[in-house]
Amino acid sequence: MRRNAVVYRHRRLLDDFFKVDELAVAHEQRDGSMSAQQRRLVLERGDAVAVLLLDGDSRWVVLVEQFKAPVLIGRRREDRSTTDGSILETVAGMIDPGEAAEAAVIRETQEETGYQIHEPQLIASFFSYPKLLISACWLRDRIKGQQ
Numbered sequence: 001m002r003r004n005a006v007v008y009r010h011r012r013l014l015d016d017f018f019k020v021d022e023l024a025v026a027h028e029q030r031d032g033s034m035s036a037q038q039r040r041l042v043l044e045r046g047d048a049v050a051v052l053l054l055d056g057d058s059r060w061v062v063l064v065e066q067f068k069a070p071v072l073i074g075r076r077r078e079d080r081s082t083t084d085g086s087i088l089e090t091v092a093g094m095i096d097p098g099e100a101a102e103a104a105v106i107r108e109t110q111e112e113t114g115y116q117i118h119e120p121q122l123i124a125s126f127f128s129y130p131k132l133l134i135s136a137c138w139l140r141d142r143i144k145g146q147q
Contacts, residue, residue, distance in 0.1 A: 003028035008037055019044040049104045051091035052123065053115065063088050064112045 009024040021042045026034045053062040065088050072085025093108035095101055105120040 004034075006034070013041075017045075045094070047095045047101070048092060048128070049095060049101055049108060051105055051109050051117075051120070053091055053109060053113065053117075062091070062113055062115070064091055065089075066112075 005025055005027040007023055007025050009022070011022045012019060013022050014020040021044065023040045023042060024037050025040055026037050029035055054060070055062055065086050067085045068087050069085060071087045072082070075082045075084060091109050091112045093104060093111070095104040102120055106117055109115050109117050
C-alpha cells in the first residue's frame with residue numbers, strides 16, 4: 001500500500017563522493033493520519049551492482065577480499081589496536097554515470113576477479129539500506145566465466 005509523504009524542507013549538507021541531505025518530512029501512518037514533522041538524514045552514493053559469481057567448473061562461488069575503511073572502524077569498536085579492514089564479499093561496485101547496470105557488472109567482475117563474463121542475468125534489484133541510504137542495487141549472476 002502506498003502512503004503519502006510531505007517534504008517540508010530538503011537541504012544538501014554534503015556534496016562530495018557521498019551526498020548527505022537533510023529533510024523535514026511527515027508521512028501518512030497506518031491509521032491514515034499524518035505523522036509529526038520529522039528530521040531525517042539521507043545518504044546518497046549512487047546505484048551499485050553486486051555479482052553472485054559461480055565458477056561453472058569448480059561449482060564454487062567466487063568472492064573477493066578487499067579493504068573497506070568502515071570495516072576497520074567497526075572492528076576498532078571491539079579492539080582499538082586492530083589494523084584489519086579486510087572483508088570477504090561478492091564482486092560489487094558503483095554504476096558509473098551513463099553506464100548500464102549490465103556493463104557495470106561486466107566491468108566490476110573483470111576488475112575484481114579477472115573473469116570475463118557475458119550476458120549477466122538479473123536476480124533482483126533492491127534498496128540495500130533504505131532507512132538511510134539511496135542506492136539501488138542490482139544483484140546479478142554468472143554461471144560460466146573465463147579467467
